[in-house]
Amino acid sequence: MRKRVVAGNWKMNNNLEETGALLSGLKTKLEERQGTEIIVAPTFINLPYALEALKDSGIKVASQNMHQAENGAFTGEISANMLTSVGVRTVILGHSERRAYFGEKDEVLAEKVTTALKHKMQVIFCFGEELEERKSNNHFQVVEEQLKAALFHLDKGSWQNIILAYEPVWAIGTGETASPEQAQEMHAFIRNVIKEKFGTEVSDEISILYGGSVKPANAAEIFAKPDVDGGLIGGASLDVDSFAAIANAF
Numbered sequence: 001m002r003k004r005v006v007a008g009n010w011k012m013n014n015n016l017e018e019t020g021a022l023l024s025g026l027k028t029k030l031e032e033r034q035g036t037e038i039i040v041a042p043t044f045i046n047l048p049y050a051l052e053a054l055k056d057s058g059i060k061v062a063s064q065n066m067h068q069a070e071n072g073a074f075t076g077e078i079s080a081n082m083l084t085s086v087g088v089r090t091v092i093l094g095h096s097e098r099r100a101y102f103g104e105k106d107e108v109l110a111e112k113v114t115t116a117l118k119h120k121m122q123v124i125f126c127f128g129e130e131l132e133e134r135k136s137n138n139h140f141q142v143v144e145e146q147l148k149a150a151l152f153h154l155d156k157g158s159w160q161n162i163i164l165a166y167e168p169v170w171a172i173g174t175g176e177t178a179s180p181e182q183a184q185e186m187h188a189f190i191r192n193v194i195k196e197k198f199g200t201e202v203s204d205e206i207s208i209l210y211g212g213s214v215k216p217a218n219a220a221e222i223f224a225k226p227d228v229d230g231g232l233i234g235g236a237s238l239d240v241d242s243f244a245a246i247a248n249a250f
C-alpha cells in the first residue's frame with residue numbers, strides 16, 4: 001500500500017513567532033489524523049524549534065534544501081549531517097525555485113539525492129515542466145529526462161526513501177492548477193517511467209504528490225485520482241485551516 005502524503009513547503013515565510021503560531025494550530029488540528037503522512041518544511045533556522053514543537057505529534061519536519069557535500073568551504077550552506085544531527089530526516093530536493101533562481105541542475109540534484117540517501121534521509125524530489133514546454137507538447141519528455149538524470153542511478157532499495165512531487169512550474173504560486181485529468185495523466189506517465197526502469201515493486205509503492213496551487217477547494221478532486229498520492233502545498237500551507245482542510249481532503 002503506498003503512502004498518502006500531504007506536505008507543506010513554507011518557502012521563505014514565517015519568522016520564529018509565526019512559526020510557533022502555525023505549528024501549534026497544526027498540532028491541534030492534525031494530531032489525530034490517521035492514514036496520511038503530514039510533513040511541514042519551515043526555513044532552516046526554525047527546524048530545531050519545529051521538531052521540538054511537533055514532538056509526539058506524528059507530524060514530520062523537512063528541510064527545503066541541503067548541500068550535496070559532506071562538509072567544507074561552502075559558505076551559507078547546510079549539510080545532511082547537520083540536518084540529521086538535529087533530528088531532521090526528510091529533505092525537499094529539486095524544487096523549481098531552486099532550479100530557476102539558484103541554478104541547481106540535474107547533475108547536482110543527483111548528487112544531493114545520493115548524499116541524502118546515504119544519510120538515511122527521506123527525499124521529496126520535485127520536478128515538472130515549464131509553461132513553454134507544455135505548450136510545445138514536450139512536457140512528458142522533459143519530465144522523463146528530469147527523472148532519468150536525477151534518479152536513475154539509484155538502486156531499487158533506495159526507492160523506499162523517495163517521494164516524488166510533480167510540480168508543473170506554470171501552476172506554482174500562479175493560482176492556475178493542473179486539472180485533475182492533467183495531473184492524473186502525468187502521474188500515470190511518471191509511474192510508468194519508474195516501472196520500466198525499476199519494476200512494479202518500485203512503481204506500485206512510490207508516492208507521487210502533485211504540487212501547484214493546491215487549495216481546499218480543489219484538493220479533493222485532485223487527490224481522488226488513482227495515481228495522485230497527495231500534495232506538496234506552498235501558499236495554502238501557511239494557513240492552519242487551509243492546510244488542515246487539504247490534509248483532510250482524501
Ligand SMILES: O=C(CO)COP(=O)(O)O
Pocket residue numbers: 009095167171172173174175211212213214232233234235236
Ligand atoms: O511550490 C509549491 C510547493 O512546493 C506549490 O506552491 P503553491 O501551492 O503556492 O502553488
